[in-house]
Amino acid sequence: MIPWLLFILFVGLMVIGVPVGVALGAAGTLAIALANPETHWFGLMAVSQSFYAGLAKYPLLAIPMFVLVGSIFDRSGVAARLVRLAVAITGHGPGMLAVVAIGVAMFLGGISGSGPACAAAVGAVMIGAMNRAGYPPAYSASVVAAGAATDILIPPSIAFIVYSILVPQASVPALFAAGMVPGILAGIGLIIPAVWLARRSGMGEQARAEPRPPFWRSLYEALWGLAAPVIILGGMRMGYFTPTEAAVVAVFYGLFIGMVVHRTMTVRDLFPILREAGELSAVILLVVTLAGIFAWSLSTLSIIDPITQAIVHSGLGEHGVLALLILLLIVLGMFLDGISIFLIFVPLVLPIAQAFDWDVVWFGVLLTLMVAVGQFTPPIAVNLMVSCRIANVPIESTIRWALWLVGGMLCALALVILFPQTALWLPHYLGY
Numbered sequence: 001m002i003p004w005l006l007f008i009l010f011v012g013l014m015v016i017g018v019p020v021g022v023a024l025g026a027a028g029t030l031a032i033a034l035a036n037p038e039t040h041w042f043g044l045m046a047v048s049q050s051f052y053a054g055l056a057k058y059p060l061l062a063i064p065m066f067v068l069v070g071s072i073f074d075r076s077g078v079a080a081r082l083v084r085l086a087v088a089i090t091g092h093g094p095g096m097l098a099v100v101a102i103g104v105a106m107f108l109g110g111i112s113g114s115g116p117a118c119a120a121a122v123g124a125v126m127i128g129a130m131n132r133a134g135y136p137p138a139y140s141a142s143v144v145a146a147g148a149a150t151d152i153l154i155p156p157s158i159a160f161i162v163y164s165i166l167v168p169q170a171s172v173p174a175l176f177a178a179g180m181v182p183g184i185l186a187g188i189g190l191i192i193p194a195v196w197l198a199r200r201s202g203m204g205e206q207a208r209a210e211p212r213p214p215f216w217r218s219l220y221e222a223l224w225g226l227a228a229p230v231i232i233l234g235g236m237r238m239g240y241f242t243p244t245e246a247a248v249v250a251v252f253y254g255l256f257i258g259m260v261v262h263r264t265m266t267v268r269d270l271f272p273i274l275r276e277a278g279e280l281s282a283v284i285l286l287v288v289t290l291a292g293i294f295a296w297s298l299s300t301l302s303i304i305d306p307i308t309q310a311i312v313h314s315g316l317g318e319h320g321v322l323a324l325l326i327l328l329l330i331v332l333g334m335f336l337d338g339i340s341i342f343l344i345f346v347p348l349v350l351p352i353a354q355a356f357d358w359d360v361v362w363f364g365v366l367l368t369l370m371v372a373v374g375q376f377t378p379p380i381a382v383n384l385m386v387s388c389r390i391a392n393v394p395i396e397s398t399i400r401w402a403l404w405l406v407g408g409m410l411c412a413l414a415l416v417i418l419f420p421q422t423a424l425w426l427p428h429y430l431g432y
Helices: 002-015 020-035 045-055 058-077 077-090 094-109 115-132 136-151 158-166 173-198 205-209 213-237 243-261 267-300 304-312 317-337 338-354 362-372 382-389 397-419 419-431
Strands: none
Touching: 002 020, 020 267, 020 338, 020 362, 045 267, 058 115, 058 158, 058 243, 058 267, 077 094, 077 173, 077 213, 077 397, 094 136, 094 173, 094 419, 115 382, 136 158, 136 173, 136 362, 136 382, 158 173, 158 267, 158 338, 173 205, 173 213, 173 243, 173 362, 173 397, 173 419, 213 243, 213 382, 267 338, 317 338, 317 362, 338 362, 362 397, 362 419, 382 397, 397 419
16 A cells, blocks of 8 residues: 555656655655554654765765766857867758768767757857848757757766666766767767758758868867867876766866857856756755665665566566667656656666676666657657747647657667667776
């Protein structure tokens, strides 16, 4: 009875609009209290302990730092300079601005690791340019949202950091390395249908007459931004700093670019940047801590083992269970952000992965890919909400374009499932 009440209360609170973190914490707290009817107050001591235990983890320090990095690079003008360089490489042919949008979004994924933040940064620069070149606003919003979805795959990734906390066997460096090739495959899977759609519909013809920016000057202006992922990931690989320390280095590097090199930021700009990053980090970390209460109640009530056994022995087999998980997580990705999905469902699905002897690093990349697909799948998706707001179009108008892009990323997902070494080769090569 109590397990059913746990899930019913959680879903009910979500339906009436209660924030995800509050719904998780309230459902978990009530379940813990009802599980100890004779000692309510003593049992509720586990709530505060679980809350603290969910937050007191060293890798979580990287999250506010990488959120801050995203805000700094957004305001420092790095995105605009990367766009100029990309246009200098691709030119202004039909569909080329879509390639630029996806490529720049993938690159920014190597700096901030947040899909909605990337959608805001790239959308602010690209959607207006694409509209002026003759691309439909709904198409532009779809492309930007889809490109930003690769950010939770390409390191550094906040989703990978959260997954490594939930699954200690999967280290952050191993997950970062494992996400690189699938992230590139996902980007290619988006570029192909984006260019095909643009050329089939004759988009971007107006931009042919525009001069191509000079390559060497554009490269020179973008060099500082191009060096950021090299410093972040190279420093971790060389052992100079941990992922958490890398995030702090990235913050100071971003401030140096914005305030000294490009001079697009001043000391007065720091307060709104810090406030924005603080608010977003607080939301993420609060969800993490409240999800710890929910996870503790799942474990205490012995809910996970029966669910695992029921699924494993359902007769669907390994591939059937995997197909069910893919469908479930893609649908959930339409409604929830990746971090919330991981916190809610990784404790439930990890025993299933262990029962089938799936590699936990590969499984983490697979889960992240599933969530990434859901982030730009209409009618409800977090990345689409951001890009559609910038493009000033309703989400419903993106369906005819976004579904083709969803199909492209699903092809990348299929490759990672069929060939696990696409995710595991690089971490093995690097010795993780």
